[in-house]
Amino acid sequence: MVVFLFGIAKDIVGKSELDLSAFERKLNSVEELICFMNDSYPEFSKLSSLAVAVNGEYASNGVLLDSNDEIALIPPVSGG
């Protein structure tokens, strides 16, 4: 399972995609993914917000992750 990274999330991790299959911890939900990111990269917990998109839609904590989903971290947006 790959997570796409944008903006400051890309800077924190140091790349634009993170392959989660390289890690032992199994992530079943959006909430678990956010906890994992905060644990693995403490800089994430300093952000104003951190959302997750599943297949191009904002996903709440309880949404379950499937290996076929397109997953992205959405740090605070700042368009315009």
Place this chain on the structure above:
Amino acid sequence: MQKISIEIVDIIDTSVVYDELSDAASGGICVFLGTVREFTNNETVVSLEFESYKMMALKEMDKIANEALAKWPLNKVVIRHAVGVKKVQEAVVVIGVSAAHRNECFEACRFLIDTLKATVPIWKKEMFKNKSVWVSAHP
């Protein structure tokens, strides 16, 4: 042109928006252009760099355009955002609507830019002489 035009582009051509929004049924057109400002907190901005999650950004832009169409009787809606490096005074976003009367034009235009800034996955980095900052990233 279709009723809704949504794009993420490398360069914004500010000269085409009137033709895109012009409409026989419309008595007014309202356009908001977002541009690069030279100063943030008295520090000189060299450029802004925009990045998008394009697939999702287009979906979110389409959602807010349709929300605006549901709220106000609009004839045409344009939402266009630039990505890449933008210099001072360059246009980075254009929001435009046309409608029979001005009130719905002003209200819809304001709603579209405010909602875009809150929900559309686009990120802006301010490049100063000696540092760069992702805008709004930290409290």
